[in-house]
Amino acid sequence: MTTQQPLYYMGIDGGGSKCRALLTDAEGKELGTGQSGPANPNQGLDQSLNSILDCATQAIDNAGLPASTIDKVYAGMGLAGLNLPKYYQWMANWDHPFARLNISTDLHIACLGAHGGGDGAVIITGTGSCGMVNVKGQRRQFGGHGFTVGDQGSGAWLGINAIRQSLQALDGLLPKTDLVERVLDLTQCQTARELAQTMAGQSPAKYAKLAPVVFEQANVKDELATELVIKGADYINRLARRLFGYNPPRFSMIGGLAPIIAPWLDEDVKERLQPSLHSPEMGAVLFAQQDNPKRDTL
Amino acid sequence: MTTQQPLYYMGIDGGGSKCRALLTDAEGKELGTGQSGPANPNQGLDQSLNSILDCATQAIDNAGLPASTIDKVYAGMGLAGLNLPKYYQWMANWDHPFARLNISTDLHIACLGAHGGGDGAVIITGTGSCGMVNVKGQRRQFGGHGFTVGDQGSGAWLGINAIRQSLQALDGLLPKTDLVERVLDLTQCQTARELAQTMAGQSPAKYAKLAPVVFEQANVKDELATELVIKGADYINRLARRLFGYNPPRFSMIGGLAPIIAPWLDEDVKERLQPSLHSPEMGAVLFAQQDNPKRDTL
Numbered sequence: 001m002t003t004q005q006p007l008y009y010m011g012i013d014g015g016g017s018k019c020r021a022l023l024t025d026a027e028g029k030e031l032g033t034g035q036s037g038p039a040n041p042n043q044g045l046d047q048s049l050n051s052i053l054d055c056a057t058q059a060i061d062n063a064g065l066p067a068s069t070i071d072k073v074y075a076g077m078g079l080a081g082l083n084l085p086k087y088y089q090w091m092a093n094w095d096h097p098f099a100r101l102n103i104s105t106d107l108h109i110a111c112l113g114a115h116g117g118g119d120g121a122v123i124i125t126g127t128g129s130c131g132m133v134n135v136k137g138q139r140r141q142f143g144g145h146g147f148t149v150g151d152q153g154s155g156a157w158l159g160i161n162a163i164r165q166s167l168q169a170l171d172g173l174l175p176k177t178d179l180v181e182r183v184l185d186l187t188q189c190q191t192a193r194e195l196a197q198t199m200a201g202q203s204p205a206k207y208a209k210l211a212p213v214v215f216e217q218a219n220v221k222d223e224l225a226t227e228l229v230i231k232g233a234d235y236i237n238r239l240a241r242r243l244f245g246y247n248p249p250r251f252s253m254i255g256g257l258a259p260i261i262a263p264w265l266d267e268d269v270k271e272r273l274q275p276s277l278h279s280p281e282m283g284a285v286l287f288a289q290q291d292n293p294k295r296d297t298l
Numbered sequence: 299m300t301t302q303q304p305l306y307y308m309g310i311d312g313g314g315s316k317c318r319a320l321l322t323d324a325e326g327k328e329l330g331t332g333q334s335g336p337a338n339p340n341q342g343l344d345q346s347l348n349s350i351l352d353c354a355t356q357a358i359d360n361a362g363l364p365a366s367t368i369d370k371v372y373a374g375m376g377l378a379g380l381n382l383p384k385y386y387q388w389m390a391n392w393d394h395p396f397a398r399l400n401i402s403t404d405l406h407i408a409c410l411g412a413h414g415g416g417d418g419a420v421i422i423t424g425t426g427s428c429g430m431v432n433v434k435g436q437r438r439q440f441g442g443h444g445f446t447v448g449d450q451g452s453g454a455w456l457g458i459n460a461i462r463q464s465l466q467a468l469d470g471l472l473p474k475t476d477l478v479e480r481v482l483d484l485t486q487c488q489t490a491r492e493l494a495q496t497m498a499g500q501s502p503a504k505y506a507k508l509a510p511v512v513f514e515q516a517n518v519k520d521e522l523a524t525e526l527v528i529k530g531a532d533y534i535n536r537l538a539r540r541l542f543g544y545n546p547p548r549f550s551m552i553g554g555l556a557p558i559i560a561p562w563l564d565e566d567v568k569e570r571l572q573p574s575l576h577s578p579e580m581g582a583v584l585f586a587q588q589d590n591p592k593r594d595t596l
Contacts (some may be wrong), residue, residue: 042498084495142469145494149461163447171440173536196443197382200340238471 008069010059010098011284012052012077014039015106016127016147016156017205017256021055022281023063023073028289032065033281034058038205040080040128041087042146049094052077056098074100076288078109078280080128083144102293106280107132107141113283114252114276121248122276123239126255127208129154131239133246142242147204153232153239155208155257161231162210163199165224167192179217179225186210208256215260233264240269252276306367308357308396309582310375312337312350313404314425314445314454315503315554319353320579321361321371326587330363331579332356336503338378338426339385340444347392350375354396374400374586376407376578378426381442400591404578405430405439411581412550412574419546420574421537424553425506427452429537431544440540445502451530451537453506453555459529460508461497463522465490477515477523484508506554513558531562538567550574 008031011022019039023032034055041048060069075098081087082105091103111122111134121133128151130144147156166183168174170192186209189195199207217225243251251272253262262273278286287293306329309320317337321330332353339346358367373396379385380403389401409420409432419431426449428442445454464481466472468490484507487493497505515523541549549570551560560571576584585591 083491085491086495142471145465145490146498148498149458149494150465152462152466160447164450167443167448168450168533168536171537172540173440173533192443193381193383196447197384200444200446235466235471238466239469242470 007072008074009285009288010056010073010075011109011281011286011288012056012075013106013109013280013284014048014052014077014079015255016040016043016080017208019051019055020281021059022279022285023059023065024285028285032059032061032063034060034062038203040204041090042081042084043203045090048079053097070097071099073098074288076102076104076109076284076286076290078104078106078284078287080106080144081146082106083141084146100288102287102290104287104293105132105141105144107144108134108139109283109287110254110280111139111283112286113278113280114254115250116277117286118250119248120250120252121240121243121246122251123236123243123253123258124255125154125236125253125257125261127155127204129157129236129239129255131243133243133248135246135248140246143239147207151204152235153261154204155211156204157207158214158228158232158257159207159210160199161228162214162225163187163195163207165228167196169224170195175223177217177222177224178220179214179222182213182217183210186213211257212260218264229261229264233261233266236261237266237269240265240272244272250274254280305370306372307583307586308354308371308373309407309579309584309586310350310354310373311404311407311578311582312346312375312377313553314338314341314378315506317349317353318579319357320577320583321357321363322583326583330357330359330361332358332360336501338502339388340379340382341501343388346377351395368395369397371396372398372586374402374407374582374584374588376402376404376582376585378404378442379444380404381439382444398586400585400588402585402591403430403439403442405442406432406437407581407585408552408578409437409581410584411576411578412552413548414575415584416548417546418548418550419538419541419544420549421534421541421551421556422553423452423534423551423555423559425453425502427455427534427537427553429541431541431546433544433546438544441537445505449502450533451559453509454502455505456512456526456530457505457508458497459526460512460523461485461493461505463526465494467522468493473521475515475520475522476518477512477520480511480515481508484511509555510558516562527559527562531559531564534559535564535567538563538570542570548572552578
């Protein structure tokens with residue numbers, strides 16, 4: 001590890017579907033960006049590291065700099081899944097190629113970005129879902145327990161529940177609405193048996209691809225889709241109110257589903273919603289600038 | 299494969315938690331039994347084959363016969379998961395040690411056993427859940443789509459949903475009832491983070507171990523547990539009514555959860571419930587006696 005002043009900063013935001021990198025100069029001016037695949041270590045450490053290196057390399061290349069620049073970069077990285085000690089430890093032990101690497105959760109850097117480094121609360125709803133409040137130097141995190149036992153209201157949760165409902169509908173146990181036809185169409189399946197065999201044990205990212213269709217169908221009052229979206233929104237409402245209990249001065253929602261699920265939220269939650277000031281990647285750049293940041297102990 | 303008359307029949311019933319074998323003489327008189335671990339091939343073909351051979355060997359040993367007896371046995375086997383073509387093909391290609399092996403689903407042999415080979419409908423609720431109706435030579439199967447996208451109302455489904463609710467309660471998003479304390483106790487966890495890390499990605503059998511506690515808590519009106527049991531029972535009610543549409547002369551419920559969930563079912567379902575005539579293993583013995591049985595095409 002070098003002790004000289006950095007020439008570059010890089011912010012990396014790694015989620016369950018994709019990983020984004022932003023390279024800046026020493027003053028924080030954007031030089032280049034990169035984007036790659038899934039980076040949540042719960043889907044495999046190798047895939048996660050590959051995605052991180054891939055988008056970092058792209059950002060350097062996009063800036064017109066040689067690949068060797070990487071060892072002059074102070075990087076800040078927020079990764080989904082890093083609230084779990086096992087994955088945090090994996091990543092802390094990584095023999096990375098940067099001059100310095102600060103690691104934390106995707107939530108933390110999103111919160112830093114959304115509120116320009118100031119106090120506030122965020123909910124991320126993309127492939128997964130979770131919430132964080134950062135007030136007076138204290139951070140609290142809720143949700144984000146991973147796809148199989150948590151992440152309600154997320155894209156993966158909506159997608160796998162669309163599969164579950166479609167299977168019941170194909171069995172004649174629920175009404176067979178247009179959602180079912182669209183799920184069969186998207187998965188290229190024709191029967192319940194095919195759908196179960198094709199879609200059991202898929203990745204969160206794969207399930208999350210069905211989420212936009214669930215919202216499209218809910219917007220035309222499809223019975224099954226509406227039930228799912230209302231149930232997902234109910235979780236997000238409860239999560240938001242939990243965060244409001246800490247009196248955050250600002251509240252933002254981030255992630256691919258945020259603008260789509262927002263109209264379905266209750267009024268008391270919607271009226272506190274404010275736009276993000278910066279991207280999570282820029283939040284990660286702010287994080288890269290911190291010396292010896294404290295590990296998120298939540 | 300031998301062409302001589304069999305000296306022995308064996309019925310094998312393999313589910314997601316355990317595998318049972320029953321050895322009879324050529325007239326169907328019980329000689330010995332065996333029991334082993336999970337045999338659903340969706341949890342791994344090797345584990346499944348090991349469990350099958352283990353309980354078969356036990357049954358022969360329990361009958362006081364030498365291990366070499368296995369090649370004089372006509373076996374009939376019903377396995378969970380065998381409604382999926384991939385797993386059926388795996389098992390059909392198995393170079394098994396029996397004189398003959400008829401394979402089908404656990405549902406099929408349960409239905410044969412429950413109604414003594416006659417027409418009827420069954421619902422299995424154990425680690426997984428599914429329903430079958432067998433009327434006038436036609437079989438129809440519903441549910442049984444596997445743990446991740448189906449099996450509502452089953453032990454695994456109740457167990458994983460108890461985890462999901464406990465995580466929400468620990469996050470302060472749901473009331474923290476006694477169910478949560480019991481789940482933490484059984485899983486030896488203390489926090490939401492620990493619980494998520496310990497219980498994500500576990501086997502269906504492991505989740506199903508929590509199901510009895512969910513019923514115990516529902517029986518003392520625990521809010522979270524009651525909500526889960528009512529939701530599970532609602533699925534079983536709808537599944538039963540779907541089967542009733544085929545006018546089966548008899549209806550039985552089988553599996554570890556059957557006697558526990560039955561009191562929670564609606565009256566129209568409860569009043570049609572009749573006891574099983576024989577065990578699924580004996581159904582498998584009846585199946586072993588069939589020459590060239592037709593593959594379940596449902």
